[in-house]
Amino acid sequence: MSNLSPNIEIVRHGHHRGGFQHVLFDFDGTLSLIREGWQQVMIPLLVRTLQSTNTRETPEELTKIVEEFVARTTGKQTIYQMIGLADMVRERGVEPKDPLEYKREYLDLLWERIKDRIHALESGEVAPEKMIVPGSYEVLELLKARGVRIYVASGTDEPFVKNEARLLKMDHYFDGMYGARDDYKSHSKKIVIERILKENSVPGHALLTFGDGYVEIENTKDVGGVAVGVATNEKTGEGIDEWKRNRLIQAGADVIIPEFRDAGTLVPYLFGED
């Protein structure tokens, strides 16, 4: 690979290439930017909740703990993050609320942040291209052209994922869209991956995953698939977010990209066509 774009960083040289039949995408931060900034909603909410236990920790100390926690759980269903919050409250000697209650508070606050974006997409005032990770349509087209099946697995509630994929005009690319459900134990990215492999009787190395979270990268590596870390700077929509990049490498990503702008080089590389 002499002419690979400088925007494609090979972390694990010698990872296998080609032979993929199933491709999994995380949704938020990987394809969709609608929920950009959710961390800036969740982190202060968790810090405030922990402060309300009258802990002696300073807001700075709590912020550090919470940031670490959110980073580690990015990609998991929101409810698990809220169960973690309840545990942290309990560790500080206070009886927590029901995690579902925390989840509702979080979703209400998040809705305040994203509702204008949703409405602008619904009315057509903003084009979907403005709210996707650059190059998303291109990478999906190139994958579809190779005859693979494409899925979305998200920790966001399933009805939101489906609606947002429709608003972003990318739902038709997917052979399955899986998100969180009320019955949260029945869903996880790990379960989705296992089901895809089992139902299609294919080995883990037939799986290619794109994600910006720890969870999907780790789950993919666990079954022997290839994982591409999408370290998009969600604020600007281009370039690498160094913090995400480091996290994704720690999780085991084989390749790191800033977004899909170089999909035309990336996909042939991944499929070993050069």
Ligand SMILES: [Mg+2]
């Ligand atoms: Mg994500």
